[in-house]
Amino acid sequence: MxxxxxxxxxxxxxxxxxxxxxxxxxxxxxxxxxxxxxxxxxxxxxxxxxxxxxxxxxxxxxxxxxxxxxxxxxxPFGPTVVRGAEVEVLRGAAVDLRPLHGIEVDGAIVEVYDQRVRPGARQDSLGHVGIEHTVVQAGRLGVRVGDQEVELGPGDYIGFDALRPHGYVALDGPVRSVLLLQYGSDQRLRHADPHAPGPGGNG
Structure with missing residues (x-):
């Protein structure tokens, strides 16, 4: 990205x-x-x-x-290689996200992120479109979805409708995880030819 x-x-x-x-x-x-x-x-x-x-x-x-x-x-066409160390980090209150790749099938898409949760703060979201999937790689992660809270360890997975308010917190040190955001084709913007003229103009 x-x-x-x-x-x-x-x-x-x-x-x-x-x-x-x-x-x-x-x-x-x-x-x-x-x-x-x-x-x-x-x-x-x-x-x-x-x-x-x-x-x-x-x-x-x-x-x-x-x-x-x-x-x-x-x-571009051809193999896509993304080096995590070279990806610009998107920072939040408690989470560092490295956007790695978007996998598109029939207009639907799954976004792949390297997600690192820092201890000492909570990352809260009011909700957003899509289905959210998280797989913990290292550390213990607390996840709140609505009024439910669960704890995840290495190898554990959680998935939920991301429209629901949710939050992440590292329970006893940094957490490394893979975040997948899944969207249906009806949630995508139309992707027009970027070289085509815009509405009422010549590009």
Missing amino acids: GGPGESVRDVLAANLRRARIERGLSLSELSRRSKIGKATLSQLEAGAGNPTIETVFSLSRALEVPISDLLDRQL
């Missing part, structure tokens, strides 16, 4: 504007839905600011689109 010379903010800037326009939303309306200030949204669309996990998930929820529709660039 993002290519050579492209930062998360560069890719987000282009995709956020495209998603907002495709949804027919003004900056003011998107600000109302996402609870993100209009000035901040304007900065994000200009490629400025410092997007966090909370910001990107709020935009995903408000626009009703997958995270990858906001963070992906078009991938």
Whole structure:
């Protein structure tokens, strides 16, 4: 997600504007839905600011689109190799996410993330589109979904509807896990030819 010379903010800037326009939303309306200030949204669309996990998930929820529709660039043909150490980290209150790849089948998509949960804080989400899957690799992870709480250890899995409020907390030291976000084809934005003229213009 993002290519050579492209930062998360560069890719987000282009995709956020495209998603907002495709949804027919003004900056003011998107600000109302996402609870993100209009000035901040304007900065994000200009490629400025410092997007966090909370910001990107709020935009995903408000626009009703997958995270990858906001963070992906078009991938080239051929084998795709992603070096985790070279991926820009998206940081939140307690989680570091490294977006690795999006697997698309018949318009549906599964996003793959390296997820690391830092101890000492909780990562909460009000909910967003998609089905969330987490597989713990190392450490003990506390997961809250609605009013239910479970503890997971290495090799354990949890899946749930991500529209429900949920949160993660590292219980006794850092946690490494794989996060998968699954979206149906009806939750994707239309992906038009990026070289085609835009509405009412010549590209």
